[in-house]
Amino acid sequence: MTNVNETRLNELVGCVLGDIGGAVSVPLVRIGDALGLYRKLKEIGPVKADELADASGCAPRYVREWLAAQAASGYVHHEQGLFSLTPEQALVFAEPNSPVNLIGGFDTAAAMVENQPKVQSAFKTGRGVAWGDQAGCMFCAVARLFRPGYVNALVQDWLPALDGVVDKLKAGATVADVGCGHGLSTILMAHAFPNSRFIGYDFDADSIAAATAHARADGLTNVCFEIGRAQDFDGRDFDLITCFDCLHDMGDPKAAAAHIRKALNEGGTWMVVEPMAADTLEENINPVGRLYYSASTMICVPTSLAQETGLALGAQAGEKRLTEVIQSGGFKHVRLTAKTPLNMVLEAT
Ligand SMILES: C[S@@+](CC[C@H](N)C(=O)[O-])C[C@H]1O[C@@H](n2cnc3c(N)ncnc32)[C@H](O)[C@@H]1O
Incomplete structure (x- = not known):
């Protein structure tokens, strides 16, 4: 081999091995979540493997191997034959409302793997893959990925x-x-502001059915959901319109911006929540950029290309490009109002 720098090679191999370890953890983390193993461990740990198996109704041999893999990943703490979750591990794996619960990321990774055949074909044709034709429960995975951010920031900080x-x-x-x-x-x-009325629009019928069921289960009477496209939904005279992590998925976000402008009343506000991103690739070479560029390749760009116009902004469009799109719809003022590690919030008036 010529010009190979041994140190750089070892660093790269070490780094990629770590990544493969993360990738093969996807099914294990999802099993731990689905069978309640993390939550049970948080509740009863430190315990022996067989005790966790017994308490969670699972086969001991599987639980022992799963715990060994989790300990090797640093996802579960192991000491003298006993397993437990540290407070930090519990926040990431066992507490649904924690701001750093990352289980949705593993669900999204699984959905992206499932999407591979369709997206791989689309690389050759340049066509899109419609949101509704993507992996089994892409919707659930994405909803779960963004949930911790919304639960911990939307009402408290972003509004x-x-x-x-x-x-x-x-x-x-x-x-x-x-x-x-x-x-x-x-x-x-809708929970936070009972005097206000909310309507959710999405062009995906299954998502609207799921949203309606969630609202009903919560007993809410000030919210409803309707099938509608961002570029031509029915409603008018809104005080506030929100778009959460979806503007870049739209085929024609400029048409959406123009329609949203018309659907707002005088003095109305558009809140645009988008994935956190800087304006250049160089600035986005970091773990969050890596996550979003990957998801964008497998989910967001195919979703946009499957629609009319197919602008395919990508999940890492950044504030400057997003501002151009928003202003093209007739909004005069665009202001960055909040940032979290995963999201940025723009106010358009
Ligand atoms: C990444 S998901 C975000 C969903 C939700 N806002 C959230 O934060 O969990 C993107 C959503 O945009 C919707 N979408 C994409 N293009 C659309 C369009 N042109 N009109 C309406 N909805 C659209 C998809 O159906 C999908 O529900």
């Missing part, structure tokens, strides 16, 4: 950072959540 919006919501406003998916964001807002 208050908008100019005058919380006062309107408290008094009683009309709100549309466009591209609402399973409606988690809509439902969180």
